[in-house]
Amino acid sequence: MIPESFNGARSLAFPPESWSTQWYENFFNDPAWNDALLTTLQVAGIVTILATAIGTAAAFGLVRGRFPGKAVVNALTIAPIVVPFVIFGIGVYGVFLAWHLVGTVEGFVFAHTALALPFVVVPVVAGVQGLDQRLEDAAASLGANRVRAFRLVTLRLLLPSILTGAVFAFLTSVDEIVISLFISSSTRRTLPVEMYNSITREIDPTIAAASTILLFTTMLLLAFAALMRRRRRYA
């Protein structure tokens, strides 16, 4: 796919006979690709922030909270991964039609946040469970109030788990296609949806360029997540 994206000819012949960056130019100049890319980045950005914030709070509640039905809430949190995407997509489509959210940034954000939440909750739950609760007592005995103890110690120590969750939330949103297909409109769609549409319409090496960009974004972020996890060991 990567050599194809630098193909000089207007076909997906392999190996390419000449080289060019014209498909990258095309990708960034064609408004259909461009809008899809911008929508994807915008949605993924908001989803990352929302899912990370809600997921982290939920993880604390699930580990430290004591409330009836904790097991049920725990199960519900990971439900979006378990339910088949097609079923989830059909359900979301029905609701979003009624709420006029099909083909809107808000629509993608809501659907993707629900999908991304477990990817934040799972690592952060593990992080909170591995945290010595007496660390906050120690900080308090040394003169830090609750907010400062939480910020300087608890949150700081959970940062690798939270960032791992954030990376996976971002990737979930960027890669998601099944549900996005249902809730896309002709004017607003995400990059994977546009790629799918493009391949069903025509054979155009622009899709190779789009794939390469998506591939490198994903790999870069996964490398970052791996780096964060290694730093957790503290020397």
Add this chain to the structure above:
Amino acid sequence: MREPTESGMALHLRGVSKRLGNDVAVADVSLDVKAGEFLTLLGPSGSGKTTSLNLIAGFLRPDAGEIVLDGRDITSLPPHKRNIGMVFQHYVLFPHLSAFDNVAFPLRERKVARREIRERVERVLELVRLSGFAGRFPAQLSGGQQQRVALARAMVFNPGLLLMDEPLGALDRKLREWLQFEIKRIHREVGITFVYVTHDQEEALVLSDRIAIFNEGRIEQIGSPDELYERPRTIFVAEFVGESNLFIGPVVVDKHGDRWIACGEDRIPMPQGAAADIAVEQAIMIRPERLTVQLSGHRDPRTATVGGRIRQIVYLGPTRRIEVEMTNGRTLIAREVAAQRCRLSEGDDVCVTWDAQESVVLGDHRTAEPLAEGA
């Protein structure tokens, strides 16, 4: 936040109680700790000593009673405003901070100037003999080193009171002994009031000015190590601090007016002047090193004499521990200086004697039921 004085602060607990779940963890505990004193809370696990420490630190609120530090009621003050240093059992260092930054943490929270922080951290690391380790992270330090960083961190902001919760519990014996003397040296040098929790009675004897013995959420007895050892007031204290030989039985009086405890077939003379009601079940205690084990003996009202057979002799270096099985089947422990040549061997029929005045009459009895015994 106010900067505390260099010297230790007096601490008072008045009628402090705390329930944890359905259990009464601390029941009506009153305690006065003098400024600069080293006080140890000693007791078996679940006796309320750690809960008491958490109440003093402010991690728990008492259900009743008050806690006064340096004349100020701190009962409802949150922990971060108490200015009390705390060393935890498992160190609880911040793993993401170097030794230096761990120790600097309380100073940064108090907005101390950067240069002063550097000076004070270096000084306290020197005090705990870790000057070269400032840049290391907790994971790069041994258990003993981590505990000394924790100690430095708890002292660097000059608290008037330092709490320690079984700080040596996780360390091996040699290191523990060395750190005990280090802690004692530091206590002498800084003059802070120390309240120390342990279940290890030897550690308590080595370190403390005074020891409070905890049992089932209450303080059983409080006193200096030698008071607790020489004059325990209850069976619990006698058995918890050091080894002891107990005799429990009804008090009888002979024709000369001397009081004895009838313990099976044996008659154990009570020390003169001991107040004891006749026919009431009473306990007396004698420490193993007060006993003399001989092959033959004679009866004398001022000498307690018990017959038995040697079950075992254990050589312990400076002393020998001799287990004597009495005729009633119970075991008596004697200790003698091992430098003396041992004339005894296992299986010998012996006479165990001691000066009756050295017996300690304990204030409680296992049963309040008076036994009718011919006097």
